[in-house]
Amino acid sequence: VHLHRDVIAGTLFILIGWFALAHARGYPVGSAMRMGPGYFPVVLGALLILLGAWIGLRAFRSHDWQPIVWGWKPLAWITAAMLLFGFLMPRFGLIPALAVMFPVAAAAGRDFRWKEVLVLTAVMCAFAGGVFVFGLKLPYRLFAF
Amino acid sequence: MDLALGFSVALSLQNLAYCFAGVALGTLIGVLPGIGPLTTIGLLFPLTFYLPPLPSLIMLAGIYYGAQYGGAITSVLLNLPGETASAVTCLDGYQMARQGRAGAALATAALASFLAGCIGTLLIALAGPPLGEWALAFGPAEYFSLMLMGLVGSAVLPQGDAVKGLAMVVLGLLIGVVGTDVNSGAVRYDFGVPELTDGIGFTVLAVGLFAVAEIVMNLESRVPQAAFTGRVSQLMPSVSDLKASFWPALRGTGVGAFFGILPGTGPALSSFAAYMLEKKLAREPARFGAGAIEGVASPEAANNAAAQTSFIPTLTLGIPGTAVMTLMLGAMIMQGVTPGPQVISEKPELFWGIVASMWIGNLMLLVLNLPLVGVWVRLLRVPYRWLFPSIVMFCCIGNYAVNNNPVDVYLCAFVGVLGYVLVKLKCEPAPLLLGYVLGPLMEEYLRRAMLLSRGDPMVFFTRPISLGFMVATLLVLAIMLKGLWRRPDQRA
Numbered sequence: 110v111h112l113h114r115d116v117i118a119g120t121l122f123i124l125i126g127w128f129a130l131a132h133a134r135g136y137p138v139g140s141a142m143r144m145g146p147g148y149f150p151v152v153l154g155a156l157l158i159l160l161g162a163w164i165g166l167r168a169f170r171s172h173d174w175q176p177i178v179w180g181w182k183p184l185a186w187i188t189a190a191m192l193l194f195g196f197l198m199p200r201f202g203l204i205p206a207l208a209v210m211f212p213v214a215a216a217a218g219r220d221f222r223w224k225e226v227l228v229l230t231a232v233m234c235a236f237a238g239g240v241f242v243f244g245l246k247l248p249y250r251l252f253a254f
Numbered sequence: 255m256d257l258a259l260g261f262s263v264a265l266s267l268q269n270l271a272y273c274f275a276g277v278a279l280g281t282l283i284g285v286l287p288g289i290g291p292l293t294t295i296g297l298l299f300p301l302t303f304y305l306p307p308l309p310s311l312i313m314l315a316g317i318y319y320g321a322q323y324g325g326a327i328t329s330v331l332l333n334l335p336g337e338t339a340s341a342v343t344c345l346d347g348y349q350m351a352r353q354g355r356a357g358a359a360l361a362t363a364a365l366a367s368f369l370a371g372c373i374g375t376l377l378i379a380l381a382g383p384p385l386g387e388w389a390l391a392f393g394p395a396e397y398f399s400l401m402l403m404g405l406v407g408s409a410v411l412p413q414g415d416a417v418k419g420l421a422m423v424v425l426g427l428l429i430g431v432v433g434t435d436v437n438s439g440a441v442r443y444d445f446g447v448p449e450l451t452d453g454i455g456f457t458v459l460a461v462g463l464f465a466v467a468e469i470v471m472n473l474e475s476r477v478p479q480a481a482f483t484g485r486v487s488q489l490m491p492s493v494s495d496l497k498a499s500f501w502p503a504l505r506g507t508g509v510g511a512f513f514g515i516l517p518g519t520g521p522a523l524s525s526f527a528a529y530m531l532e533k534k535l536a537r538e539p540a541r542f543g544a545g546a547i548e549g550v551a552s553p554e555a556a557n558n559a560a561a562q563t564s565f566i567p568t569l570t571l572g573i574p575g576t577a578v579m580t581l582m583l584g585a586m587i588m589q590g591v592t593p594g595p596q597v598i599s600e601k602p603e604l605f606w607g608i609v610a611s612m613w614i615g616n617l618m619l620l621v622l623n624l625p626l627v628g629v630w631v632r633l634l635r636v637p638y639r640w641l642f643p644s645i646v647m648f649c650c651i652g653n654y655a656v657n658n659n660p661v662d663v664y665l666c667a668f669v670g671v672l673g674y675v676l677v678k679l680k681c682e683p684a685p686l687l688l689g690y691v692l693g694p695l696m697e698e699y700l701r702r703a704m705l706l707s708r709g710d711p712m713v714f715f716t717r718p719i720s721l722g723f724m725v726a727t728l729l730v731l732a733i734m735l736k737g738l739w740r741r742p743d744q745r746a
Binding site: 114115117118121122125126129132133136137140141142143144145146148149150153154156157160161163164167177178179180182183184187188190191192194195196198199206207210211214215217218219220222225226229233237241247248 | 417418420421424425427428431435437438440442443466469470471473474638639640642643644646647649650651654655658660661663664666667670671674675676678679680681697700701704705707708709711
């Protein structure tokens with residue numbers, strides 16, 4: 110048994126709306142005349158729950174129950190590459206961060222060719238250093254350790 | 255004539271050179287898939303810090319136009335919109351490219367943009383100052399109704415699902431709430447992360463939703479969406495193409511000029527609206543989405559016309575219509591120019607200089623891009639397995655560069671996951687982005703309007719201009735409601 114994509118979408122919107130509402134309870138709502146910081150988020154949260162319910166319930170009238178094929182593998186590799194870049198950049202500098210980011214990102218692809226990836230990494234490291242550090246003079250160190 | 259003053263300023267050799275440099279750099283970076291005008295401007299921003307106000311703004315404007323046209327190229331050839339405004343161009347432009355008519359699509363986009371640019375410049379010169387004054391009559395109620403109309407309209411995407419569009423708008427508005435509330439100083443939804451007190455950056459959201467999620471979508475598809483391998487032969491559109499796209503381009507210009515002058519709407523909304531208008535007017539609406547040349551000419555013209563006229567609210571009221579205009583506004587303030595109604599009278603050379611250089615920028619775009627299309631296309635011939643790690647690099651550095659902070663990169667990765675899930679659930683990300691951009695302004699105007707009316711919501715219906723926007727919003731909603739409870743898989 111799998112869920113209709115609109116059931117998932119509706120549930121997602123309801124959860125986000127509920128989350129927003131729950132958090133907004135900590136902020137003063139105020140009145141319609143003098144709105145506090147909680148007023149707008151409360152309205153939006155409630156609206157999102159309503160729309161989510163609408164989307165989710167509407168799905169039961171649907172005949173299109175094709176399963177969604179998720180591409181978790183490329184998603185995981187790309188996300189990991191970005192997280193690694195963010196982690197390494199301030200600690201080790203631009204070149205080490207890119208040298209790690211490129212192979213990890215490339216692993217998300219269908220065919221991973223070591224030699225190509227190595228050449229690509231080297232070329233793009235030189236390009237990024239040349240354009241961003243020497244050309245645009247962004248305040249980054251190439252190597253920071 | 256004030257425009258003559260503008261041209262005399264903009265045609266100085268130095269300003270021409272900055273305009274040219276901006277257009278060339280903007281196209282070069284903007285043509286790289288997944289890098290929109292905002293990221294491009296964000297990356298090239300530091301170059302203009304050391305210039306005097308006028309050249310710096312002229313160069314930024316040039317970068318903007320170049321990046322926008324670069325976005326049109328990637329939309330047509332790779333189906334990768336660089337920004338919300340060019341998402342519409344993808345629908346038919348990419349189909350035309352697949353039918354071997356990429357050259358005609360690109361030339362049409364450039365010509366339509368140029369036509370819109372000429373008319374847009376004229377419009378600003380003729381109607382700019384009085385229209386700026388008309389907009390001065392807007393109170394908070396008018397602004398709120400206007401933005402509501404813009405958001406509801408954006409939810410009705412072509413081929414989209416209206417209820418999901420509305421949900422995405424609301425989600426975008428909620429994301430816009432994150433950060434410090436200007437009125438009370440309260441910090442909302444920061445979850446103890448100090449970086450979130452400034453809110454979630456536009457670059458984070460735009461890059462995450464459009465670039466990161468897009469890469470994953472491309473990688474998982476059975477037939478990986480290869481880089482453009484076809485040939486762009488026969489660049490010039492045929493006479494029948496020109497005939498077919500002339501009126502749509504003119505109508506698109508009208509739509510774009512209208513939406514551009516209203517603060518808070520801007521190019522993205524206008525290209526959607528222009529596309530919808532053409533689809534409604536067409537004898538065979540089914541051709542849209544299958545490579546109709548009107549579907550390229552009209553939104554591209556609207557896009558450019560709106561980009562041009564949206565300088566009016568930015569320059570005269572200090573209210574940016576779009577995120578890009580927000581950057582321009584930031585640059586102005588950084589240069590010591592206080593935006594507001596006094597700019598036209600006190601600094602005419604600045605106002606008219608920018609207006610004139612916008613036209614020159616458009617001309618350069620035509621002169622630079624039509625002959626160089628072959629060069630840009632060669633950039634796109636790089637295989638996707640080389641390109642996507644490089645795009646990830648640009649996403650990382652682009653986000654890192656905004657605040658020199660890794661948190662923006664982490665957030666962007668998270669938004670990428672969210673965007674991917676949403677796209678898989680068939681939720682269009684574009685309305686979310688518009689909601690996010692307009693959210694903080696909208697909340698502010700809602701508060702002010704309700705404060706002025708002592709909590710009476712009828713204020714939105716008793717003031718005539720606001721009533722007009724509200725009636726339009728309700729009309730759009732009524733048209734949508736007809737199809738709302740329809741089965742999601744039963745769509746025309």
